[in-house]
Amino acid sequence: DAGVTQSPTHLIKTRGQQVTLRCSPKSGHDTVSWYQQALGQGPQFIFQYYEEEERQRGNFPDRFSGHQFPNYSSELNVNALLLGDSALYLCASSLRGAAAQQYFGPGTRLTVT
Amino acid sequence: GEDVEQSLFLSVREGDSSVINCTYTDSSSTYLYWYKQEPGAGLQLLTYIFSNMDMKQDQRLTVLLNKKDKHLSLRIADTQTGDSAIYFCAESMSGNTPLVFGKGTRLSVIA
Numbered sequence: 508d509a510g511v512t513q514s515p516t517h518l519i520k521t522r523g524q525q526v527t528l529r530c531s532p533k534s535g536h537d538t539v540s541w542y543q544q545a546l547g548q549g550p551q552f553i554f555q556y557y558e559e560e561e562r563q564r565g566n567f568p569d570r571f572s573g574h575q576f577p578n579y580s581s582e583l584n585v586n587a588l589l590l591g592d593s594a595l596y597l598c599a600s601s602l603r604g605a606a607a608q609q610y611f612g613p614g615t616r617l618t619v620t
Numbered sequence: 621g622e623d624v625e626q627s628l629f630l631s632v633r634e635g636d637s638s639v640i641n642c643t644y645t646d647s648s649s650t651y652l653y654w655y656k657q658e659p660g661a662g663l664q665l666l667t668y669i670f671s672n673m674d675m676k677q678d679q680r681l682t683v684l685l686n687k688k689d690k691h692l693s694l695r696i697a698d699t700q701t702g703d704s705a706i707y708f709c710a711e712s713m714s715g716n717t718p719l720v721f722g723k724g725t726r727l728s729v730i731a
Contacts, residue, residue, distance in 0.1 A: 511662075538716065549624075549708055549721030550663070563718060597662055603716055611655070611663040 509534060511600050511612035519618045520588050528583045528615045532600030538562075539581040540609065541573060544595040556581050557603055585617075593619045624722035626709050631728045638696040640725045642709030645690065649711040652685060653719065654694045657706045666694070666707075696727075704729045 512531045520526050532539050538557045542550035552565035556575035575581045579600075585592055595616050599609040623645045632638045644652070650671050655663040669676045669683045669692075676683045682695040696703055706724040 513662075540718065542719075547723070549710075549723045550719070552718035552720070555716075555718065557716075565718060599663075599719075601716065608665060608668070609719060610665060613662040 513612040517616045525586045530598030531580045536600035536602050538601045538603045540599045541583045542597040588619045626722035626725045634731050638699045640694045640707050642692040644711045651712045652692050653710040655708040701729045
């Protein structure tokens with residue numbers, strides 16, 4: 508049973524560029540949440556997708572957008588990258604309506620230069 | 621507002637017990653979690669507890685919840701070098717609401 512997978516593992520981008528990160532949820536899960544973890548900090552919630560719609564959003568600007576596909580996989584897009592967007596981006600999957608267990612992927616390390 | 625506080629560092633000797641503490645402010649939190657993060661890795665869910673419970677034990681892990689004081693602790697018995705990691709406390713209002721994390725406690729185990 509595959510857990511949560513994310514790609515790519517590492518990414519280096521330049522300020523002003525755009526980036527797309529990908530996540531495949533754990534088998535049987537239908538909800539995907541994205542978190543940003545800056546160095547030395549705890550993860551911060553970006554947004555959550557269920558039934559291909561954004562259901563909840565944290566305090567992040569519109570430069571952060573996402574998408575969920577019919578197979579429940581998800582993408583996180585960040586436009587006009589800033590140096591401060593450098594972080595570990597974590598995807599978590601869960602089954603809506605079930606007991607509270609969000610499983611995290613290994614993350615994508617984004618470096619903006 | 622929501623806030624989760626943890627001490628940043630803890631150092632213990634191999635074989636001793638570790639106790640990692642956490643306080644939270646949101647009294648409506650229903651679920652409280654402990655996650656483990658090893659260097660360069662994602663988060664591993666260790667255990668969670670419902671707010672109507674006082675204690676949960678799972679092998680070497682014991683979680684204690686004092687809802688009145690909004691205090692959560694994680695005790696690791698017989699701590700091993702492989703337990704060295706950052707431990708995050710997190711809360712949520714329901715199973716589908718966002719997790720709110722503390723900044724993490726870095727546990728160092730001395731052989």
